[in-house]
Amino acid sequence: MTDIHNKEANIGENKLVNPSYVVTGKELYEMDIKEMPWLIEGVFGRSGLCALGGSSDMGKSTFLRQLAISVAMGDSTFLEWKLNLRHKKVLYISTEDEPISIAHVIRKQFSNSITAEKLENIFFIFGQENLLDNINELLVKHDFDIIIVDAFSDVFIGDMNNISQVRTCLNKYNTIANNNDVLILFLHHTGKRTESLTPSKSSFIGSQGFEAKMRMVAQLTKDPFDIDARHFCIVKGNFISEENKNKSFKLNFKDLIFSNTNERVPFGKLAINPNAEILKEEIQDRVCDLSAEGNSIRQIEDIMKSEGYKIGKTKVSDLKKECPDCDNTKASSDAPVLT
Numbered sequence: 001m002t003d004i005h006n007k008e009a010n011i012g013e014n015k016l017v018n019p020s021y022v023v024t025g026k027e028l029y030e031m032d033i034k035e036m037p038w039l040i041e042g043v044f045g046r047s048g049l050c051a052l053g054g055s056s057d058m059g060k061s062t063f064l065r066q067l068a069i070s071v072a073m074g075d076s077t078f079l080e081w082k083l084n085l086r087h088k089k090v091l092y093i094s095t096e097d098e099p100i101s102i103a104h105v106i107r108k109q110f111s112n113s114i115t116a117e118k119l120e121n122i123f124f125i126f127g128q129e130n131l132l133d134n135i136n137e138l139l140v141k142h143d144f145d146i147i148i149v150d151a152f153s154d155v156f157i158g159d160m161n162n163i164s165q166v167r168t169c170l171n172k173y174n175t176i177a178n179n180n181d182v183l184i185l186f187l188h189h190t191g192k193r194t195e196s197l198t199p200s201k202s203s204f205i206g207s208q209g210f211e212a213k214m215r216m217v218a219q220l221t222k223d224p225f226d227i228d229a230r231h232f233c234i235v236k237g238n239f240i241s242e243e244n245k246n247k248s249f250k251l252n253f254k255d256l257i258f259s260n261t262n263e264r265v266p267f268g269k270l271a272i273n274p275n276a277e278i279l280k281e282e283i284q285d286r287v288c289d290l291s292a293e294g295n296s297i298r299q300i301e302d303i304m305k306s307e308g309y310k311i312g313k314t315k316v317s318d319l320k321k322e323c324p325d326c327d328n329t330k331a332s333s334d335a336p337v338l339t
Helices: 025-030 060-073 099-110 116-121 131-141 163-180 208-213 242-246 276-292 297-306 313-320
Strands: 008-011 014-017 038-040 048-054 090-094 122-126 146-150 183-189 216-222 229-237 247-254 257-266
Touching: 048 060, 048 163, 048 208, 060 090, 060 099, 060 116, 060 122, 060 146, 060 183, 060 257, 090 131, 099 122, 116 122, 122 131, 131 163, 146 163, 163 183, 163 208, 229 242, 229 257, 242 247, 276 297, 276 313, 297 313
Parallel strands: 048 183, 048 216, 090 122, 090 146, 146 183
Antiparallel strands: 008 014, 216 229, 229 247, 247 257
């Protein structure tokens, strides 16, 4: 594999050394990356920024602690997803809990399934003071598979609805992720009005700039009928299959432990009596997103039906005309060609 940090090119008798911030296309090609590297196969990539969101009392922090324990223990799987570990180390930023409560929860959750010595592989930071400096200091001495930030709203200073401020903050974490080839996973909250709606990347509070900066966004939701069930929903994912983004992974959540039921549920079946106006807006946004991706009216209908929406070709066609960025002067692939 080409070392992109030691770049030299010879032209005639002159040797040119590219600056460290330049990577040529040849160097990228010679890295020979045929498949995207994953931390959790098909779910979380090996590096970059990702997010997990949900409303209160959903078990988000519990989910993340369980993931941290699996990484530290060197497990081969997490909730039956394959784990690809290199370092078996986790950095966990906890802003919503104090050391005593975390100590209690770890004992309660995992007393029968952990080796205490392995817990030395989880490094906790409580609080936010000098956080970026502290993270960088630790990264000089340790290689981590994942850095968990629980929660984003506490480490972000500024107006959550200001896209420029949100992106400026996230750019600093993205630099850390890229420079150290590590995944940074943020816990974030979804809006209260979205609790009964179909899982969506639009459910997260604050600026759209948050989810736009993430390579992958997942949402944890409750089952409409089973109080012991949660649904892990991938609502955005670069390089993640459509199958994994259209249906939830149904998880059992009992005694503070998650387990995979191996059941999949279309997102549309997870909504609980959604407000009609909000649902209409959500359907409109989904039609526009799919249209912008180049899907025909028939393809949009098929995709949305697989996601649980009740929609037909005529409705798709009508909603497509309302999409601000769609070129509605062109005939769709379903329309007859006039001669």
